[in-house]
Amino acid sequence: MPSLGADMTEGTVLEWLVAPGDVVHRGDIVAVVDTTKSAVEVECFDDGVVASLDVDPGTKVPVGTVLAHLTDADGGTAVAGPPAAPDTHAGDAAEPDAAAAPAPAAPPTATRLPHRGGPGRISPLARRLADELGVDLATVHGTGLHGVIRAEDVRAAAASTPATGAASPPVAGHDAPARALDMRRSIAALMTRSNTEIPHYHLALTVDLHRTLEWVRERNLELSLAERLVPAACLLRATALAAREVPELNGHWVEDAFRPAEHVDLGLILSLRSGGLLVPAIAGAEELDAVAMMTRVRDLTRRARGGRLRGSDLDPPSLTVSNLGDQGVESVAGVIYPPQVALVGFGAVSERPWAVDGMLGVRPLVTVTLAADHRATDGAIGSRFLKALDRALQDPASTMEQKER
Amino acid sequence: MTPDQARAVLQEAIGHVVPGADLGPLPDDADLRDAFELDSLDFVEVVEQLSGIVGFRIEDHEAESLRTVERATRFLTARAPA
Numbered sequence: 500m501p502s503l504g505a506d507m508t509e510g511t512v513l514e515w516l517v518a519p520g521d522v523v524h525r526g527d528i529v530a531v532v533d534t535t536k537s538a539v540e541v542e543c544f545d546d547g548v549v550a551s552l553d554v555d556p557g558t559k560v561p562v563g564t565v566l567a568h569l570t571d572a573d574g575g576t577a578v579a580g581p582p583a584a585p586d587t588h589a590g591d592a593a594e595p596d597a598a599a600a601p602a603p604a605a606p607p608t609a610t611r612l613p614h615r616g617g618p619g620r621i622s623p624l625a626r627r628l629a630d631e632l633g634v635d636l637a638t639v640h641g642t643g644l645h646g647v648i649r650a651e652d653v654r655a656a657a658a659s660t661p662a663t664g665a666a667s668p669p670v671a672g673h674d675a676p677a678r679a680l681d682m683r684r685s686i687a688a689l690m691t692r693s694n695t696e697i698p699h700y701h702l703a704l705t706v707d708l709h710r711t712l713e714w715v716r717e718r719n720l721e722l723s724l725a726e727r728l729v730p731a732a733c734l735l736r737a738t739a740l741a742a743r744e745v746p747e748l749n750g751h752w753v754e755d756a757f758r759p760a761e762h763v764d765l766g767l768i769l770s771l772r773s774g775g776l777l778v779p780a781i782a783g784a785e786e787l788d789a790v791a792m793m794t795r796v797r798d799l800t801r802r803a804r805g806g807r808l809r810g811s812d813l814d815p816p817s818l819t820v821s822n823l824g825d826q827g828v829e830s831v832a833g834v835i836y837p838p839q840v841a842l843v844g845f846g847a848v849s850e851r852p853w854a855v856d857g858m859l860g861v862r863p864l865v866t867v868t869l870a871a872d873h874r875a876t877d878g879a880i881g882s883r884f885l886k887a888l889d890r891a892l893q894d895p896a897s898t899m900e901q902k903e904r
Numbered sequence: 905m906t907p908d909q910a911r912a913v914l915q916e917a918i919g920h921v922v923p924g925a926d927l928g929p930l931p932d933d934a935d936l937r938d939a940f941e942l943d944s945l946d947f948v949e950v951v952e953q954l955s956g957i958v959g960f961r962i963e964d965h966e967a968e969s970l971r972t973v974e975r976a977t978r979f980l981t982a983r984a985p986a
Contacts, residue, residue, distance in 0.1 A: 650923060719964050724952045727964075729944045772922075772941065800945055825943035 500554075500564045503532065503539050503813040504778075506685050510534050511559040512566065521549045523569065528809065530566065535681035537777060537803075541810045547571055675773070682775035693834050697752075698873040701832055704885040706892055707855075708848055708863045714895035715789075722790065730848060731822055732793035733899055734865070737891035738843050739763045739784040739792075740898060742818050745884040747876050748841040748869075749817045757840060757875040762786075766816025766836065767796065769803050777803045778819060778836065779812040789899040824848055824865065833870035840872040841884075905958075910980035914973065917953035921946050932974035958984050 500510050511533040517523055528540040529549075547569030554566050639656045641648035711733050719727050742749040742763045750759040765784040769777050779802075781787070781795045802808050819836050824847040831844025846866040853862040867888055871881045891898040905913070915927045922940045930939055937947055951970065955962045958980065962970070969979040 654924075716964055724955050724961060727948055727952065729948055731944060797945065797949075 500532070500560050500562050500566055501541060501810050502562045503534050503541075503810055504815075506689050507534050507562060509559055509561045512554045512556050513538060514556050515552050515567075517549050517552075519549050519551055523547060523549060532810075535678070535685050537808055538806055539808050539810055539813065541566075543569075545569060679774055686776060689836065690834050693837050696837060697835050699835060699870050700873050700878060700881065701868060701870050702878060702881045702885055703830055703866055703868045704889060705864050705866050706889045707853060708865055708892060711892045711895045711899075712848075712863050714899060718789075718899075726790055726793065728789060728793050731824070731845075732789045732796060733892065733895065734822065734845050734867075735765060735767075735781070735784065735796065735820060736787065736789045736792050736899055737888045738818070738820055739765060739787070740891045741884050741887035743785045744887040745880060747880050748871060748884050750840060751815075751817070751838040752840050752872055752875055753838055760817030762817065764814065764817045766819035766839075767799060768819060768821045769800060771804065777808065778816065779803055779808055780814050780816040782811070782814060789895075818843065820845070830866040831868050833868065835870055835872055840875040841881075842870045843888075844868040844870070905981050905984035907977050907981055910977040910984070911973065913954065913957050913980060914970075914976050916957060917950050920953045921949045927973060930973055932977075933972050935971055936973065936976070937971065954980075960984075 500512075503510065513531040513533050515530050517527075517529045523529055523543045524546050525542075525544060527543045529543045530541045532539050532541050548571070550568040550570045552567045554560055554564065560566075639648050639652050641652055708730065712730060715728050715730055715733060722728065742765075746759050747757070749763055750757060752758075762783045763785040765781045766778045767781060769779065771777060779799050781792070781799065784792065784795075787795060799808075799812060802812060816836070817839065818841055819833075819839060820843045821831050821833050822845045823831050824845050827847050829849075830846040833842035833844045835842045844867070846868075848863050848865045850861050851864045852859055853864060854860070855862065867885060869881050869885055871884075911927060915925075918925045918927065918936070918940060921942065925940050930936075936942065936950075940946075942950065947967070951962050951967050954970070960983065966979070970976040
């Protein structure tokens with residue numbers, strides 16, 4: 500059972516998408532796991548053949564529990580278990596061949612997996628919907644690829660079934676109110692810890708986005724519709740560049756010391772339509788120009804909203820961004836996600852009076868804020884960070900386009 | 905494109921982004937972004953879906969014309985060939 504977020508201690512296997520004997524590859528989605536926050540697709544982190552599935556669907560197990568065993572693909576016959584003790588059991592998270600761990604790898608290739616008989620695959624969104632609508636998934640006809648049951652199939656089934664008593668939930672998991680409660684509790688626990696442990700300091704800077712928005716407008720005329728940018732992609736790009744320039748804010752506070760992170764893994768706070776938050780990460784954000792950043796944000800948001808996040812999306816970020824601009828507020832006084840040491844906030848971009856070259860003009864402005872951990876840094880470093888972010892946004896032609904060197 | 909067709913096209917595009925969204929009960933002058941809680945990313949996706957359905961590019965500066973049902977219908981009927 501991989502850890503899918505800093506606050507996760509256990510998870511429930513909802514379903515297996517592979518069976519013993521199936522060939523799997525690194526990055527394949529092999530199982531769906533329910534955390535308190537969301538159903539998450541777990542990726543296989545190695546190539547091989549499934550030898551055994553060791554946790555039954557519906558079973559809740561602690562993080563680190565062995566979920567399945569793989570054997571080498573080239574072995575032909577199934578050599579029992581991985582090289583190390585094949586009877587590895589709960590608690591041994593270090594057993595690399597055994598644990599289905601999240602891995603940032605090949606794109607998902609669920610369609611490559613053999614289709615299994617029986618109930619078939621069910622998208623997490625469909626499952627949640629079925630829970631809410633009281634639809635028995637065993638009665639739903641899947642119209643997706645390989646008979647995958649999709650959300651619309653569930654809706655169709657719900658519409659055609661007269662409302663009877665609540666159908667028994669076919670799969671163990673969280674019903675919607677319970678999930679909302681769980682999510683509230685885990686946010687409460689983490690944020691309480693943050694406010695108890697972390698001496699926050701807060702800084703703010705108003706940034707003129709005129710040049711960046713002009714650049715976005717021009718760039719969008721050339722880009723294909725599917726690649727089109729929103730200004731938020733540039734804000735994230737600028738954040739990643741600033742984190743590179745001021746590495747003191749990019750990392751974790753562990754055992755009374757700051758540990759800088761190797762890459763900029765940007766956590767993105769996404770609010771869900773159903774309430775609550777998810778904080779998936781864009782790994783290696785410093786390598787992404789604005790267009791690549793936009794693609795990642797798009798993918799991530801789609802997966803999060805569709806209830807289809809992957810394990811690798813929930814790897815721990817090194818720095819988190821809260822963009823409340825779309826909600827229309829001016830600024831964000833953030834609460835840091837421990838053990839990170841900073842959180843960057845963006846308010847709404849709005850046209851306001853601004854002095855430019857001694858003249859009063861109207862400019863699109865955004866208030867950028869930084870909440871930082873005073874144990875790790877002081878205001879001077881925080882200021883450097885915000886100034887670096889501002890600089891990146893004043894020169895979009897060179898900062899948004901080129902990859903960082 | 906007739907106003908009814910334009911409305912149907914808009915319904916389809918928004919339905920892609922917000923499953924289950926229904927334009928039906930919405931007043932003509934309601935802001936689509938507020939009504940369906942679309943953030944900027946969602947809205948770009950609605951525009952992308954719309955472009956795909958009607959078969960021409962809708963640029964950023966035109967997206968402003970899509971903020972309400974009424975304005976979107978007017979924009980689409982004017983721009984899309986019958």
